[in-house]
Amino acid sequence: MLKKRVLVLSATPWSMKDEQTQQDISGVSIHYIIDSKENDGKLKGTKPAKATISLEKFNAIPQLPAFLDADFDLKNSQGKMVLDLKNIDGKHVPLAFA
Numbered sequence: 622m623l624k625k626r627v628l629v630l631s632a633t634p635w636s637m638k639d640e641q642t643q644q645d646i647s648g649v650s651i652h653y654i655i656d657s658k659e660n661d662g663k664l665k666g667t668k669p670a671k672a673t674i675s676l677e678k679f680n681a682i683p684q685l686p687a688f689l690d691a692d693f694d695l696k697n698s699q700g701k702m703v704l705d706l707k708n709i710d711g712k713h714v715p716l717a718f719a
Contacts, residue, residue, distance in 0.1 A: 622707070623693045628654040628716075629709060630669060632682045648673040649682075651706065653691070672706035687713035 629651060636647035652669045683689075690710040695702050 623695070623704065625655060625691055625693060625704075626688055627691045627709070628686060629682070629689050629691075630654065630686050632679060632685060634676055634679050636676070647676040649676055649679045651709065653706070655691075655704070670706075674706065674708060678708065681711040682709065683711055683713045686716050688716070689713050 631650075631652045633650045634647070635650060636645060638644070639646050651672050651674060653672070654667050654669050690712065691706055692708040692710075693704040694707055696705045697703075
């Protein structure tokens with residue numbers, strides 16, 4: 622597992638019924654920015670990333686936006702290794718807007 626500090630912009634809980642299995646599923650959509658050195662020259666700035674974590678972790682998320690430590694796994698996506706968000710730590714460095 623890889624730990625990195627990320628800027629979490631928002632966290633939104635969701636729930637729905639899986640159309641194939643008819644089971645209730647839920648989670649928390651996380652929009653975040655991670656410091657990435659990869660750039661193919663076609664992008665200026667940073668695109669926010671989106672991931673889902675378990676719904677049980679929602680109450681541990683502090684006021685956002687904030688810098689949080691995040692746990693990632695590496696996974697293969699279409700032949701390219703990418704970071705897969707697994708967990709975020711509720712200890713944070715809050716942002717203050719003047």
